[in-house]
Each structure stands twice: as structure tokens, then as C-alpha cells.
Amino acid sequence: MQVRIGLLGTMELWVDGQQLTPGAAKRRTVLAGLALEANRPVSLQRLAGEVWSDPPSSAVANLRSHAAALRQAVGDRLFARPQAYELRLAPGELDVTDFQRLAEEGRSRLSERNPAGAIDALTGAIDQWRGTAGDGLSRGTLLDNHWMSLEEQRLQVFEDLVDAQLAVGAHGDVLPQLRRLLSAHPLRERSWGQLIVALYRRGDVPAALVAYRDARAALRDQLGIEPGEELQRLHRAVLERSPELSYEAPAPTVTVREDVRQRDGREVPRELPAALGAFVGRTREQAEVMAALSGRTSVAAVVSGAAGSGKTALTVRVAHAVAADFPDGQVYVDLSYQPSFTGDEVLARVLRALGVDGAAIPQRTSERAGRMRSLLAERRIMIVVDGVTHAAQVRALVPAGPGSALIVVTQRHLRSLDGVLRVDLDPLPAEDGRALLHTLGCEERLASAPVAADELVRLCGGSPLALRIVASRLAARPTATVAELLVELRDPRRRLDWLADDDLSVRQRIDLGYAAVRADDDLAGRLFALLGGDPEAAVPPEDTAERLGVPAERVWRALEMLLDAHLVRLDASGGYRLPPLVRDYAAELAELSEMPALHPLPTWRAESAADPMAVAGRRGVPR
Numbered sequence: 085m086q087v088r089i090g091l092l093g094t095m096e097l098w099v100d101g102q103q104l105t106p107g108a109a110k111r112r113t114v115l116a117g118l119a120l121e122a123n124r125p126v127s128l129q130r131l132a133g134e135v136w137s138d139p140p141s142s143a144v145a146n147l148r149s150h151a152a153a154l155r156q157a158v159g160d161r162l163f164a165r166p167q168a169y170e171l172r173l174a175p176g177e178l179d180v181t182d183f184q185r186l187a188e189e190g191r192s193r194l195s196e197r198n199p200a201g202a203i204d205a206l207t208g209a210i211d212q213w214r215g216t217a218g219d220g221l222s223r224g225t226l227l228d229n230h231w232m233s234l235e236e237q238r239l240q241v242f243e244d245l246v247d248a249q250l251a252v253g254a255h256g257d258v259l260p261q262l263r264r265l266l267s268a269h270p271l272r273e274r275s276w277g278q279l280i281v282a283l284y285r286r287g288d289v290p291a292a293l294v295a296y297r298d299a300r301a302a303l304r305d306q307l308g309i310e311p312g313e314e315l316q317r318l319h320r321a322v323l324e325r326s327p328e329l330s331y332e333a334p335a336p337t338v339t340v341r342e343d344v345r346q347r348d349g350r351e352v353p354r355e356l357p358a359a360l361g362a363f364v365g366r367t368r369e370q371a372e373v374m375a376a377l378s379g380r381t382s383v384a385a386v387v388s389g390a391a392g393s394g395k396t397a398l399t400v401r402v403a404h405a406v407a408a409d410f411p412d413g414q415v416y417v418d419l420s421y422q423p424s425f426t427g428d429e430v431l432a433r434v435l436r437a438l439g440v441d442g443a444a445i446p447q448r449t450s451e452r453a454g455r456m457r458s459l460l461a462e463r464r465i466m467i468v469v470d471g472v473t474h475a476a477q478v479r480a481l482v483p484a485g486p487g488s489a490l491i492v493v494t495q496r497h498l499r500s501l502d503g504v505l506r507v508d509l510d511p512l513p514a515e516d517g518r519a520l521l522h523t524l525g526c527e528e529r530l531a532s533a534p535v536a537a538d539e540l541v542r543l544c545g546g547s548p549l550a551l552r553i554v555a556s557r558l559a560a561r562p563t564a565t566v567a568e569l570l571v572e573l574r575d576p577r578r579r580l581d582w583l584a585d586d587d588l589s590v591r592q593r594i595d596l597g598y599a600a601v602r603a604d605d606d607l608a609g610r611l612f613a614l615l616g617g618d619p620e621a622a623v624p625p626e627d628t629a630e631r632l633g634v635p636a637e638r639v640w641r642a643l644e645m646l647l648d649a650h651l652v653r654l655d656a657s658g659g660y661r662l663p664p665l666v667r668d669y670a671a672e673l674a675e676l677s678e679m680p681a682l683h684p685l686p687t688w689r690a691e692s693a694a695d696p697m698a699v700a701g702r703r704g705v706p707r
Contacts (some may be wrong), residue, residue, distance in 0.1 A: 093214025101465030118171035123164030123371035125168035137224040175405040183212040189408030199251035262655040353437035355416040365516030390650035391593035392549030419471040421596040453480040511546020524555035545664030606640040616670025
């Protein structure tokens with residue numbers, strides 16, 4: 085479900101591209117109050133104060149009625165909490181947050197002496213406004229402070245935009261804008277100062293002096309005060325024809341590599357890959373990572389999940405949304421789930437991205453880590469490391485102080501990393517799976533066969549990767565019905581063959597995780613293949629230990645490693661089961677090694693653990 089809420093003007097609610105009317109003013113105000121505190125619980129007491137200036141005795145009952153009606157519009161985005169409600173919104177779904185993000189991006193570019201870039205961002209921020217904030221909602225309530233604050237932010241952004249326009253020499257363009265603002269807000273000294281500078285640079289010194297006289301009169305008449313020191317200093321500079329008021333064209337832009345910009349003479353990497361155009365669901369997970377990255381303190385986040393669960397897509401999407409908060413660069417490293425990458429190599433890769441010459445990178449691990457901490461302490465940098473298999477690969481990248489951020493994408497939980505935000509991706513719900521297929525252009529064909537469409541989504545096991553491949557398959561066979569394609573997907577022996585298209589392959593993604601686990605623990609690899617012999621069974625660890633001739637504790641550790649890597653899951657009874665799609669992969673391994681289900685394997689050796697992969701080419705299992 086795609087949601088868009090507008091509060092910077094008359095309130096608007098859009099759901100899946102259609103504008104809805106939430107109801108009367110008080111119901112709209114409930115939605116506004118929840119949206120302003122999106123992804124955080126709002127107590128019933130606070131909501132009542134936001135809706136009524138003097139809440140009636142029936143306020144709680146009325147709020148629950150409003151919430152029930154709103155849930156009809158926004159579905160499971162609205163959650164009931166103990167004595168509270170919470171509205172979950174993703175990046176880009178509320179105009180207020182878009183406005184504030186673009187405003188911050190514009191100010192950042194101004195501080196980087198990039199006024200042209202600042203104009204783009206600040207104009208985008210102003211364009212979010214359609215009228216007066218909260219127009220048509222209940223007034224005389226706690227929300228009034230929010231609306232006043234937003235209006236003040238709007239004026240500040242406008243003044244920032246004028247500064248950027250003055251910096252590029254657009255003196256004439258800003259004059260009508262400033263006069264309109266000052267006619268409505270005659271006490272804004274910063275705007276008066278900008279008007280004086282614009283008039284002076286146009287060569288109209290008398291008009292600049294008249295503008296100062298008008299500013300002084302407004303302040304004295306309405307507040308009984310003289311202009312502040314900054315405005316008085318500007319007045320003296322005009323009288324003295326001070327050179328500091330003259331316009332100087334910016335120096336020519338220096339051309340740098342496409343993925344690197346300059347900030348105070350230092351290289352600024354911009355390495356984030358492109359975000360996927362079609363993205364559905366994961367609202368809570370996006371909001372959690374966004375909230376952490378939007379703070380001013382250092383943060384490390386671990387985004388984990390099964391192969392093909394959309395970890396990278398979510399991370400890259402969020403990273404782009406907050407990139408402006410990290411003006412000193414964004415570094416992206418893909419380890420491709422290869423355990424052979426060491427923490428030393430990762431450190432060297434990031435140091436090179438931050439402009440450290442290869443010959444200057446220290447040889448000792450401790451010195452590399454120290455150099456990294458020094459660089460992160462001086463800048464606001466975001467580092468994304470994808471395909472991580474061990475905490476040691478990224479431990480030295482965890483920021484030690486405020487300002488920078490690390491996001492780790494992994495199939496494991498990496499629990500030995502202390503003090504990190506952990507976001508684990510569950511299988512995509514069926515409703516979101518259908519929505520993703522619709523977004524990818526399959527809506528008409530799925531609508532013509534809803535029962536078959538539901539089975540198609542179910543067989544993909546909540547994997548966004550599998551769903552994307554299905555959409556690609558459907559597009560490649562426009563005359564085939566969904567039912568015809570289902571025949572191929574239903575066969576578990578052919579399913580993973582079918583779920584591969586060009587460089588996208590469910591089997592390959594699962595194989596990467598399995599290979600990393602097997603490299604760490606041979607017994608874990610053996611147990612995984614053993615589970616494939618009877619993929620529907622829940623395996624009791626004690627029985628398995630007896631049949632393998634190893635201690636039960638050793639089997640427990642191996643199974644927990646598989647659980648940590650999202651290669652098995654716990655069922656309600658505490659038994660270990662294979663998830664969908666992973667079950668098909670394990671069955672292939674069991675068949676390739678001709679391994680009977682749960683039979684003793686007393687002669688299994690470390691060398692033979694490689695056998696299933698050695699003959700993988702017979703069934704297309706990646707090596």
C-alpha cells in the first residue's frame with residue numbers, strides 16, 4: 085500500500101494513487117496528529133489535546149471511533165498501542181518530512197559553497213507547500229504550535245533560498261519575492277537585509293537606503309526597538325560603499341570523477357548504487373533505520389534477513405533518503421557474502437574511498453582502524469557494507485563518536501556487535517507481495533486469475549527477489565496465462581531453475597549463505613544437507629545427534645548457526661524447519677549427495693562435505 089499525506093496546506097490523503105476524504109475536521113486532525121509523530125506511539129491523552137481545546141468526557145471513545153474509520157482508509161499502517169495509536173509512514177509519504185529533508189539538504193549545500201545545488205533543494209522544499217499548514221483542521225489545540233513552527237521554518241527556508249540566489253547573482257529575481265514577504269512579515273530583519281543587499285548590487289543605492297529607513301520605521305512603530313546590530317552594520321556598509329557588499333562571481337567548477345565530489349578540498353565519495361524503482365512494504369523497518377540515521381549521534385545498524393528478502397533494496401532506499409545528512413560522503417562496499425574478505429581488506433577499501441592513497445594506508449590493523457576513526461571523527465560519512473558474513477569484517481568501521489553512520493547488510497544477526505540497531509526482515513506479507521507484482525506491471529494478468537495469483541505469491545515464500553523474477557518471467561511470456569506459469573513453479577524440483585533470470589537467481593543467493601556457513605562449520609553444512617532429505621520434517625536435535633554420532637550440544641550449536649543465517653526457522657513446537665525456497669535448495673543438495681533422510685553418517689569427513697557442490701552442475705546449483 086502506497087500512502088501520501090499532505091499537511092502543508094489543506095490536508096490531503098492519497099492511498100495507492102487515489103485521493104481519499106478522511107472525514108470531518110476532527111477526524112482529519114487525528115490523522116494529522118499521528119502523521120506528525122509518524123512511527124512513534126501517540127497517547128490518547130495527547131491526541132485528545134490535539135483535537136479539542138477542551139477535551140470532552142467522551143474524548144477517548146470518540147478517538148477510538150475516529151481511529152477505526154481511519155483504519156478503513158490506511159489499513160495496517162495504523163496500529164493500536166496500549167492507550168495510544170501509531171501511524172507508520174515510509175520515507176516520501178509525508179510532505180512535512182520531505183520539506184524538512186530538502187531544507188536541510190539545501191542548507192548543507194549552501195555550507196559547501198554550492199549555491200546552485202542549494203537552489204534546487206530549497207526550491208523543492210518550498211514547492212511542498214500548497215497553502216497554510218494544517219488548513220481546515222481543528223484550531224486552538226496543541227497542534228497550533230506545530231503549525232506555527234512549520235510556518236516559521238517555511239520563512240527561514242525562503243530566506244535561505246534568497247541567500248543562495250544572491251550568491252549566484254540573481255539580484256533582480258529576488259526583489260519581488262522579498263517585497264511580497266516583507267509586506268506580510270515586516271519585522272523580519274534578515275529579509276530586510278537581503279532586500280538592501282539586492283538593491284545595492286543592482287546599483288540602486290538610494291533605494292537600499294530607503295529600505296533601511298522602512299525597516300527601522302516598522303521595528304520602531306510595532307516593537308519600539310531599533311534595528312539589530314547586523315542590520316545597522318549593513319546600513320553603514322551601504323553608506324560607505326563597502327566592497328564587501330559587491331557581488332563576486334563564484335570560481336569555475338572543478339571537474340572531478342563522476343563518483344567523487346570536493347568538499348573543502350577533500351574527496352567526497354558518492355558510491356551508493358541506484359535504488360530500485362519498485363519498492364513495496366517494509367514501512368516499519370524503513371522508519372526504524374531512517375529514525376536512527378536522522379539523529380545527530382553516531383549510529384551502526386545491522387539489516388538482516390534471509391536470502392532474497394530485500395535487505396539491500398531497503399538499505400539503499402533509506403541511504404539515498406538521508407544522503408544529504410552525510411555531506412562528507414557515502415561509501416558502499418559489497419563483500420558478496422565471501423568469508424575470505426578480512427576486516428583489514430575492508431578497512432583498506434574504505435580508506436581508499438575516503439581519499440587515502442594506497443601507499444599511505446598503514447599495514448597494521450590497529451593503525452588502519454585508528455586512521456579510520458580519525459577520518460570519521462572529522463566528517464559526517466555514511467558507510468554501507470553489503471554481503472557481510474562475520475562481525476570481524478566490519479567491527480573496526482563502527483563509529484566511535486557522533487556524526488557518521490554504518491549500515492551492515494547481512495544474512496546473519498552479528499550479535500557480537502555491541503550497541504547497534506538491529507532490523508530483521510521477515511518474509512514479505514502476501515498483500516505486499518501482490519502489490520509488488522502489481523507495481524512491476526502484472527496487475528491486469530493477476531486480476532484475471534486471482535486464485536492463481538494468490539498461489540503464485542505463496543510459492544514465492546515472501547521473497548521480493550523471487551517476486552521480481554516472477555514479474556520478469558510474466559513479462560517475457562505475454563501470451564501465457566498465470567495458471568500455465570504456475571505449472572512450472574509448482575514443481576519443487578524445477579522451482580529454483582524457474583526462479584532465475586539473467587543475473588537474478590534465488591538459488592545463487594541461498595547458495596552464498598549456505599557456502600559461508602559451511603566454511604565456518606562443517607557440521608552445520610552437513611546438517612543442512614541432512615534436513616534436505618526430508619524437507620517437510622521438523623528435526624529434533626537430540627535424535628539427530630544420536631544418529632550422527634556427535635554430542636547433542638554440538639548439534640545444537642550447528643543448528644543455531646543455521647538459524648542465525650536464516651537457513652532454518654523454529655516452528656511453534658521448537659523444532660527446526662526449512663523455510664520455503666530454502667527447502668527446495670536443501671532437497672537438491674540431499675539428492676545430489678544421495679543422502680537418506682536422518683540416517684547415521686558415521687563416515688562423513690570434511691572432504692566429503694564438498695561433494696554436493698562438486699556435482700552441482702548436474703542440476704544447475706551454483707558452485
